[in-house]
Amino acid sequence: MRNLMRDKVSLIKDDGRRFDNIKANVQPDKIFIDDASLPIEEGDKLIRTLPNNLVESYIVFERGYYENIGSIPSHYQVKVRKESAIAASTSSSIVYNLIGDSSRVNINSQDSSVNVKNITSGDLFKELKKAIEKNVDNDDKKTELLSQVDEMEDAQGTDRFRECYNKFIATAANHMTLLAPFLPCLVQLLN
Numbered sequence: 001m002r003n004l005m006r007d008k009v010s011l012i013k014d015d016g017r018r019f020d021n022i023k024a025n026v027q028p029d030k031i032f033i034d035d036a037s038l039p040i041e042e043g044d045k046l047i048r049t050l051p052n053n054l055v056e057s058y059i060v061f062e063r064g065y066y067e068n069i070g071s072i073p074s075h076y077q078v079k080v081r082k083e084s085a086i087a088a089s090t091s092s093s094i095v096y097n098l099i100g101d102s103s104r105v106n107i108n109s110q111d112s113s114v115n116v117k118n119i120t121s122g123d124l125f126k127e128l129k130k131a132i133e134k135n136v137d138n139d140d141k142k143t144e145l146l147s148q149v150d151e152m153e154d155a156q157g158t159d160r161f162r163e164c165y166n167k168f169i170a171t172a173a174n175h176m177t178l179l180a181p182f183l184p185c186l187v188q189l190l191n
Helices: 083-091 121-135 139-155 160-188
Strands: 007-012 018-026 030-033 045-049 055-062 075-082
Touching (some): 018 045, 055 083, 121 139, 121 160
Antiparallel strands (some): 007 045, 018 030, 045 055, 055 075
């Protein structure tokens, strides 16, 4: 294993202690070190000076200490990330301008949220009627739904409201996409 240790690194601890001339094998995401006596911890830096005097700085993410096994002595397989790569990945900024009620941002995810808007019950029924008027094309169905909204409005706060709500939901089954935003507010009135 010692034959593979062709690089030299320095270990810099958070408290400022420094250990120089450590034999290592530097890979893109891992640095092998055969000196198991070193106090390597997550968050430490490993520095390598290249032959052209450029310096590479790595942050330790996982110390990767391995106890000796047979003829393989104790050693470290330190998982690292180049400090410049970390800085590059965190330095960019993204600005999101969100406008309107229930705005959201989904990044590499699916939106399974439900909009809940707090409005008075009078406004709720008025907005529900507007949505039905505007979006339900069948006149008979529109009339039936509007009548049931009136029944729910009259029955709110009474034991009869649950029955009116269930009747409305059964009638509105083909229009759930349209009515879904109103359901959380209507459900609150069931209590």
